Amino acid sequence: MKVAVLGAGVVGSATAYMLAKDGHGVTIVDRCDKPGMETSFANGGLMTPSDSSPWNSPGTVQRLWKMLFDSNSTLKINPSAVPSIVGWGLKFLANSTYERHKANMIANIRIASLSLQTLRNIRETSALDYDQTTRGTMRVFPRGGRMAEFVQMCREMQEWGVNFEVLDQGQILEKEPCLKDVIDRYVGAVFFPDDESGDAHKFTNEMARLATSLGAQFMMNTSVLEIVKGSSSRISHVRTSKGDIHADAYVLSLGSYSPILARPLGINLPIIPVKGYSVTLPLNGWNGGPTRPVMDDGYHAMMVPMGDRLRMGGKAEFARYNTHTDAKEGRRVLNDILKILPAMVSHVDIEAALNWSGLRPMTPGGPPLVGPTPYSNLFLNTGHGPLGWTMSCGSAKLAADFVTHGRVLNNRVNPRDYAL
Numbered sequence: 231m232k233v234a235v236l237g238a239g240v241v242g243s244a245t246a247y248m249l250a251k252d253g254h255g256v257t258i259v260d261r262c263d264k265p266g267m268e269t270s271f272a273n274g275g276l277m278t279p280s281d282s283s284p285w286n287s288p289g290t291v292q293r294l295w296k297m298l299f300d301s302n303s304t305l306k307i308n309p310s311a312v313p314s315i316v317g318w319g320l321k322f323l324a325n326s327t328y329e330r331h332k333a334n335m336i337a338n339i340r341i342a343s344l345s346l347q348t349l350r351n352i353r354e355t356s357a358l359d360y361d362q363t364t365r366g367t368m369r370v371f372p373r374g375g376r377m378a379e380f381v382q383m384c385r386e387m388q389e390w391g392v393n394f395e396v397l398d399q400g401q402i403l404e405k406e407p408c409l410k411d412v413i414d415r416y417v418g419a420v421f422f423p424d425d426e427s428g429d430a431h432k433f434t435n436e437m438a439r440l441a442t443s444l445g446a447q448f449m450m451n452t453s454v455l456e457i458v459k460g461s462s463s464r465i466s467h468v469r470t471s472k473g474d475i476h477a478d479a480y481v482l483s484l485g486s487y488s489p490i491l492a493r494p495l496g497i498n499l500p501i502i503p504v505k506g507y508s509v510t511l512p513l514n515g516w517n518g519g520p521t522r523p524v525m526d527d528g529y530h531a532m533m534v535p536m537g538d539r540l541r542m543g544g545k546a547e548f549a550r551y552n553t554h555t556d557a558k559e560g561r562r563v564l565n566d567i568l569k570i571l572p573a574m575v576s577h578v579d580i581e582a583a584l585n586w587s588g589l590r591p592m593t594p595g596g597p598p599l600v601g602p603t604p605y606s607n608l609f610l611n612t613g614h615g616p617l618g619w620t621m622s623c624g625s626a627k628l629a630a631d632f633v634t635h636g637r638v639l640n641n642r643v644n645p646r647d648y649a650l
């Protein structure tokens with residue numbers, strides 16, 4: 231079958247690979263000059279099924295209220311974005327009941343775990359280089375923080391296969407001696423042995439390389455202008471800046487831009503862009519930082535070693551499609567990390583930090599949209615929010631199952647959890 235994948239982010243590129251592996255002739259279209267240049271470019275790099283709890287856990291209304299009036303908050307709503315998020319926001323709140331949140335968390339865990347397993351299978355047969363770490367991740371909790379509540383949530387996740395260990399101060403230092411200057415700040419940590427990390431941009435290009443080796447064709451610098459309806463609920467072709475593309479099936483993986491192309495077809499995708507920032511610091515050989523990703527639950531800050539670089543990030547901002555990179559936000563992220571790793575300042579050129587921002591394609595519940603649409607030859611693989619890199623290989627496998635077999639194979643997940 232001839233399949234066109236729209237979007238060469240981490241999700242689209244992994245989908246192209248899975249489809250090519252299933253024997254399809256794949257064309258993948260993207261407006262950028264290389265795969266993975268938008269949201270998949272410099273994200274947090276965490277491959278973390280342990281992060282499967284959606285953002286709207288019970289008590290969200292009270293927390294949101296507090297955050298909105300806190301100038302140091304990691305959440306910001308730009309007034310111009312308010313009209314565009316009201317409907318989505320109500321659905322987001324409706325998903326914050328205990329039952330809905332738990333169901334969404336389980337759906338996220340299932341797809342994230344499938345993803346990790348799929349990634350490990352790919353690594354067994356193909357050498358991949360994307361600055362990966364496979365040493366787990368660690369979340370450290372300041373005194374007076376929410377460690378007890380978090381551990382309770384980990385127990386619930388453990389029932390669904392997410393392993394964790396609770397660490398005391400000594401065990402934190404055994405794993406990450408770099409925290410010695412600030413260890414008294416922490417009451418403990420939770421360690422997730424199965425989590426991994428890596429550079430999502432490099433990984434996207436590794437997927438593109440593998441897909442190309444199986445015959446997939448990447449059409450870069452090509453904008454998708456319209457998905458054109460044919461007769462009898464089918465897509466006839468896709469109109470692009472470089473001419474029309476005709477295929478037997480189409481997969482929509484345009485990240486935050488998916489709703490824009492789907493709307494004229496009468497498909498309203500509940501996805502909005504939520505901006506986030508990252509900062510990447512070249513370490514130039516300094517090895518005094520963490521050896522695995524460390525998240526500080528107090529500062530809502532993370533530091534992720536990536537080869538000879540340290541990736542840091544945080545913040546969620548509702549600002550529509552604005553991707554302006556605010557150096558002040560980058561500095562704020564960096565300042566929080568310097569409180570955790572004060573030694574870094576005398577070894578590394580802080581001014582060499584690279585600021586970046588990207589748009590998380592967020593659904594109101596949390597799980598992505600993967601599977602059929604009202605058009606028999608149009609499939610979704612989009613809306614992965616803060617977990618698109620984590621879920622990329624798993625959701626690519628599911629999307630390929632739908633295209634190839636019309637259903638999910640081997641009861642890997644419950645397809646209803648990801649349905650439109």
Ligand SMILES: Cc1cc2nc3c(=O)[nH]c(=O)nc-3n(C[C@H](O)[C@H](O)[C@H](O)COP(=O)(O)OP(=O)(O)OC[C@H]3O[C@@H](n4cnc5c(N)ncnc54)[C@H](O)[C@@H]3O)c2cc1C
Pocket residue numbers: 236237238239240241242259260261262265266267268269270271272273274275276277278430452453454455483484485486487504505506507508543544587588589590591612613614615616617618619620621
């Ligand atoms: C600050 C930040 C930190 C994050 N950290 C993590 C993390 O640690 N772990 C994790 O799992 N996830 C993380 N995420 C989320 C993750 O990055 C996203 O979920 C993921 O990158 C989405 O991938 P995608 O392929 O769906 O979208 P994208 O990467 O945005 O890909 C969509 C592609 O579509 C193309 N496109 C769009 N419109 C058109 C058009 N009209 N024509 C042609 N091409 C078009 C774009 O060029 C782009 O390449 C983070 C996100 C942010 C912003």
